[in-house]
Amino acid sequence: MVCGRPLTGGLDTWFQTLIVSSEKGKSDKAGAVLSGWKDLPLELLVRIVSLADDPRMVIVASGVCTGWRDALCLGTTNLSFSWCNLNMNNLVQSLTPKFTKIEVLSLRQNRPQLEDGAVEAVANNCHELKDLDLSRSFRLSDRSLYALSDGCPHLTRLNISGCSNFSESALAIGQNCNQLQSLNLGWCESITDKGVVCLASGCPNLRALDLCGCILITDESVIALANGCPRLKSLGLYYCQNITDKAMYSLANSRVTSKRGPTVRKSTEEKEGLANLNISQCTALTPPAVQALCDSFPGLHTCPERHSLIISGCLSLTSVHCHCAVHAHRAGRAMMSTYHAY
Numbered sequence: 001m002v003c004g005r006p007l008t009g010g011l012d013t014w015f016q017t018l019i020v021s022s023e024k025g026k027s028d029k030a031g032a033v034l035s036g037w038k039d040l041p042l043e044l045l046v047r048i049v050s051l052a053d054d055p056r057m058v059i060v061a062s063g064v065c066t067g068w069r070d071a072l073c074l075g076t077t078n079l080s081f082s083w084c085n086l087n088m089n090n091l092v093q094s095l096t097p098k099f100t101k102i103e104v105l106s107l108r109q110n111r112p113q114l115e116d117g118a119v120e121a122v123a124n125n126c127h128e129l130k131d132l133d134l135s136r137s138f139r140l141s142d143r144s145l146y147a148l149s150d151g152c153p154h155l156t157r158l159n160i161s162g163c164s165n166f167s168e169s170a171l172a173i174g175q176n177c178n179q180l181q182s183l184n185l186g187w188c189e190s191i192t193d194k195g196v197v198c199l200a201s202g203c204p205n206l207r208a209l210d211l212c213g214c215i216l217i218t219d220e221s222v223i224a225l226a227n228g229c230p231r232l233k234s235l236g237l238y239y240c241q242n243i244t245d246k247a248m249y250s251l252a253n254s255r256v257t258s259k260r261g262p263t264v265r266k267s268t269e270e271k272e273g274l275a276n277l278n279i280s281q282c283t284a285l286t287p288p289a290v291q292a293l294c295d296s297f298p299g300l301h302t303c304p305e306r307h308s309l310i311i312s313g314c315l316s317l318t319s320v321h322c323h324c325a326v327h328a329h330r331a332g333r334a335m336m337s338t339y340h341a342y
């Protein structure tokens, strides 16, 4: 057991054969002998470091000796520099050429430090990257997304929320990174319909898209998503005040169309379709259009237990209800009429 968790597979075998010697590294029993820290099996080292809660552990341990450095550089798939408040830019540029097997990388910042050169270092070295968090990177330009587009074609999750310098042309990243399933573009205020349309055509597997605060987008973006991304499950449109009923009907109709489409075996999640939608402050929307959407997607809820249709700030939408809220209302009325009958 390490950190209270059971070990599995090869590590179980390691533990069974290892005997830690007390003196002179000798033992009567068969098996590998640990006579000092350098003898720690490298697979075990990688596993122990990966279990540590502190993301700095990998970097500290990689500085102990060349053996540990090589093992950690090749064995580490998950790395975070978000703890780094001062030299993130330099650290990323010097370390990413060594950690070439990284699949999950967090470069989230409390204060903006990261520059395009660091993201280019990531893109040039970490070609197996699947999940990248660049949120709050105010200093990055389109250069960063062009580099990722070329170097990291396996990206499935990308968070660039708050990166206000990206233009819509950078969303051409969707043409190369067409495995993207989750993309957070919250408060990328320069994004226009042109970029979202390009994204929708390149990324048919998109499940989650956050466009909250992308104030320039219109119905054209939502229509492109409704037509191009049939697996869309979560959509954030908070404060996108150009969005009208046309967008809601387009999403509702996409559900009808996909139901009639070819019968391919789908997971329960896929069958349910859109299950999270934030249209807070989209003040142009009217109840019939949003109700039509709610009726099309049973995963959208206005009831307090499963609240997944977020409409705060839309005072005109208070009459919109999900299926279970309507049933609860009817059941309540039936109980009341029974009570009055007595």
Ligand SMILES: [Zn+2]
Pocket (backbone or CB within 6 Å): 300, 301, 302, 303, 306, 322, 323, 324, 325
């Ligand atoms: Zn409900």
